Amino acid sequence: MSFSLIFNSHPxxxxxxxxxxxxxxxxxxYIVSPLAIAALFGFARLVNPRTGQIGSR
Incomplete structure (x- = not known):
């Protein structure tokens, strides 16, 4: 294969x-962003706001 085919490709x-x-x-x-935001909110529900530890509130 010649390099001229690569460099002379049509714009x-x-x-x-x-x-x-x-x-x-x-x-x-657009598909991944809402999933990532939902995962962050789901993870935030697991964290105890007083201690910052994962577990029961």
Whole structure:
């Protein structure tokens, strides 16, 4: 395989690949963010606010 194929790729192809990649990353962000926030709230419920220890309140 020649390196000229890599360096002379069409700019529209590169732009399309970046667009698809950014769409996938945004979709993953919108799915993972609420899950992470829910996990933080769930973990916060386990922590005793007086002592900071994990366990019974």
């Amino acid at each position: 529209a192809d590169t732009l399309t690949k970046h667009f698809v990649t950014s769409c996938i990353m945004l979709t993953a962000f």
